[in-house]
Every structure is written in C-alpha cells, then in structure tokens.
Amino acid sequence: MICGILLLAYLAANGQHMATLFELGRGQYSAAIRFLAEESDGHIVTIGSDGHDLDMFLTLAFYRSAAMEGKQCIY
Amino acid sequence: MGLANRVSSPVEIFTTLHYDNNHYLNTLYLHFVGLRGNSLWYRVLSLVTGIGTVAVAGLIARRRNTASAFMAMLLVGFSYVVVLYSSEARGYASVVFFSFLSFHFLDCYWENRNWRAALCYSLSTILGLLSYLPFAGFLLAAMAWSGYRLIKLHVRPKEMVVSFLACHTAGIAFLGGLYLVDVRYMVRAGGESPPWPSVCASAFAWALGAPLGQRPMILTCLGAVAVLAAGLRILWRERADWLVFYVGVILLFPFLLTALLGGKTIYVRYFILPIAFFLILFSFVLADLYALKGGK
Numbered sequence: 003m004i005c006g007i008l009l010l011a012y013l014a015a016n017g018q019h020m021a022t023l024f025e026l027g028r029g030q031y032s033a034a035i036r037f038l039a040e041e042s043d044g045h046i047v048t049i050g051s052d053g054h055d056l057d058m059f060l061t062l063a064f065y066r067s068a069a070m071e072g073k074q075c076i077y
Numbered sequence: 078m079g080l081a082n083r084v085s086s087p088v089e090i091f092t093t094l095h096y097d098n099n100h101y102l103n104t105l106y107l108h109f110v111g112l113r114g115n116s117l118w119y120r121v122l123s124l125v126t127g128i129g130t131v132a133v134a135g136l137i138a139r140r141r142n143t144a145s146a147f148m149a150m151l152l153v154g155f156s157y158v159v160v161l162y163s164s165e166a167r168g169y170a171s172v173v174f175f176s177f178l179s180f181h182f183l184d185c186y187w188e189n190r191n192w193r194a195a196l197c198y199s200l201s202t203i204l205g206l207l208s209y210l211p212f213a214g215f216l217l218a219a220m221a222w223s224g225y226r227l228i229k230l231h232v233r234p235k236e237m238v239v240s241f242l243a244c245h246t247a248g249i250a251f252l253g254g255l256y257l258v259d260v261r262y263m264v265r266a267g268g269e270s271p272p273w274p275s276v277c278a279s280a281f282a283w284a285l286g287a288p289l290g291q292r293p294m295i296l297t298c299l300g301a302v303a304v305l306a307a308g309l310r311i312l313w314r315e316r317a318d319w320l321v322f323y324v325g326v327i328l329l330f331p332f333l334l335t336a337l338l339g340g341k342t343i344y345v346r347y348f349i350l351p352i353a354f355f356l357i358l359f360s361f362v363l364a365d366l367y368a369l370k371g372g373k
Contacts, residue, residue: 005366012152012359015286015297019157028164064082 031065039070048076081107091255095262100168101255102207107166119166126174127163130353133177138360140184141315144367148360158283158352168209169346173353175205176215180322180354183219183244187226187318190240199247206251210260214334215350216248218325225321265342273335273343280331280348281305284355301355308358311365323358327351 039047047070051058062075081104084090090104106122131154138149153159162169182198185191202219205212223244227237271279279287281301282294305327312320331351335343 005363005369008366009148009151009363012286013155015288016155016157017286018288019286020155020160023157023161023164 031061035062035065035070039073042073045072046074046076050077080104082112084108091258095259095264097210097263097265098167099259100172100209102171102204103166103168105207116166120164123163123165123167123170126171127159130159130163130170130174130177133174133181134357134360137177137181137184138357138364140181141361142364144364145360148363148367149357152356152360152363153353156284156352156356157286158349159356162346162349168207169349172205172209172212173349175201175208176212176350176353177357179205179215179219183223186244187223190243192243195243198244202245202248203251206248206255209349210255211330211334211347211350213252214330215326216245216252217333218322218330220245221325222318222322226318229318276343276345277331277335277348280345280352281355283345284352285359304359304362305355307362308355311361312358323354326354327358 038049042048049058049062059077062077080094080096080099081090084093084104087105087108090099090101090108094104103122107119110118110121131150134153135146135150139146159170159173162173179198179201182194182201186194186198188194202212202216205215220241223241227240232240278298279294282298285297285301285304287294287297309320309323312323328351331348334347
C-alpha cells in the first residue's frame, strides 16, 4: 500500500515535468533568437546576459546564422 | 557543438579548450559527427547512454533482489532529471551510465577479485571521467568502498595494495593526466546561482521529481531526506560495504564539491551522480515496502 502510494506520487511528480518537456521541447534557442531579431529595430540586435558570457557567446555563435535573419548581433 | 567546432583535432579538445562546459566524451563525439542539419544527431550519445542507464540500474539493483531491480528500472526510467539530461548534448547522461556500470564491475570484482572485472572497471572509470569531471566524486566513494572491503577481508598488506591498485590505478592516473593537461587551466562558465544550501535542497527535491511550488518543493526535500535515511538503514542492516559507497557518493561528494567551489556558482546538475544513486537507494526502500506486504 505505502509502496504503491510512494510510487504513484513519484510518477505523478516526474510525469508533470515530463509532460511539459514533451509538449514544449528543449531550450528553443532558435525561436528565442529569431524573436529577438524580429523585435529589434534596425540591423543590429544587442544581447546581454547575467554573467554566462562564454556560454552565451558559443550559443549565439552557433544559432545566429540560422536565426538572425541577416541582422548583426552584438553581445 | 560550438566547442567541438573550435578545434581542428581531437587532441585539442584536451589541450586547448580549458572550459568546464567541455565534457570530453561528448565533445569528441560532436567533433567526429560534425555539423549536421538535424540536431537529433548531436544527442545520440546521450540518448543511447540514457536508455542504457535504465538497463544498468536494473543490473546493479538486481544484485540485491529482483524487486529492487524492477523498482530501480522504474524509478530511473521515469526520472525527469534522467530523461531531461538524456535529451541534452552534454556529458550528464553518459556520466550516470558509466558510474552505474563502474559500480557493477567493482561489485563483481569484490566478489571474486578477477582481473577481467578490474579491467572492465578501469575502462568504465576512464569513460566516466571523459563524460563529466565530477565523476571524480564517484571514484573517491569507490576507493573508500574498496578500502573498507579490503579491511574486512583480512588479507595480507601486499595483497591489499595489489587488489586496490588493480582497480583504481587507471582512474587515478587518468584523472591526474586530465589535471595536468586541462583541469589546472580550466575556466568556469560563471553566472549566478542561488546560495548553496538552496541548491543542495533543490537537488534532493529534484531527485523525487520536485512538484511545482515552494511548499511542495520543501515537503519533497524532506521526503527525500527520509528516503535517504531509510535506504541507508537498509544497507546498514544488510551490506555495510555498500553503505560506505552510498554515503560517499550521495553525501560526502556534494559536501566536498561544494567546499571545493567555495559554495559559489553551484547548480543542481552538478549533483547528477548523487541523484542517480539516490534513486537506486530509493528502489531498495520501495522493494522492502513491497516485500512487507508479503509480495516478494
């Protein structure tokens, strides 16, 4: 009985997060960068972050050619 | 992929990147796969090792009993943390896989101390270190476990040293080599993280799935502490040598890591190994609760 309740609680708790993961997918970096490009006026998109400089640099370097729609990105 | 694209040869992954997000095995894999249009290719290593992790979890818990094996496969297979990191092109999924595999081989080794198990263990620890450097925490716990086993076996000092070195020489030497060529030059990605007690509590809560909201999160964290205590009590009753390992990998390792990093910029993902072994411990608790009912 206790075993079943604990197991059900575990599956429910993990299931809610997994449902969200399967519904929305992972980071959606392309979509986020495309959104920034669309919402920025002019040809320059300025991006900042809270300290993950190298992570952000690498991520932007990888996605910008596909998602920046020809705009220039300044980090 | 950004890191893998910056090097012209596999050796440079170890000698030039010097960055803590460089998970060697995964970067090597991405280097050989190269740029492809479909991002699924970048995640194949994580996906395969993530699926393998469920099987190996069953294998190591099977050494206790069948109910534990079934529970372990269920818990690991439905763990959000394990599923999430198995979909990420990083070394988190493979480090869990190789830590479970290493545990299995080391347990086999201590059964009859055969060289084949020692060799498999050594290879597995090297792949674990290549997957993600905090695998060093597993190595420390495994060494403490080995030391305890050897003391209990009452063998001659020379035999003790030979048995210990048969298992751990490769791992220690490889870690030393990584330190010399990369780790001592390594730059951490940085960023801001919550205070370390909050991160440790979150890691506990995430091990059980961490329901949304602060209050459920705190309750889950307390539940995880209760599960941990129950699991360690089971091991205390049954297999004290496993207890040494589990205390080391779940409790001492996070403490050492937190101390090593000075309590700064710590994330839940750093505790992926303690979380994974916590799930194995949880499977023992569930299996015993099931047996209490008379199921067995």
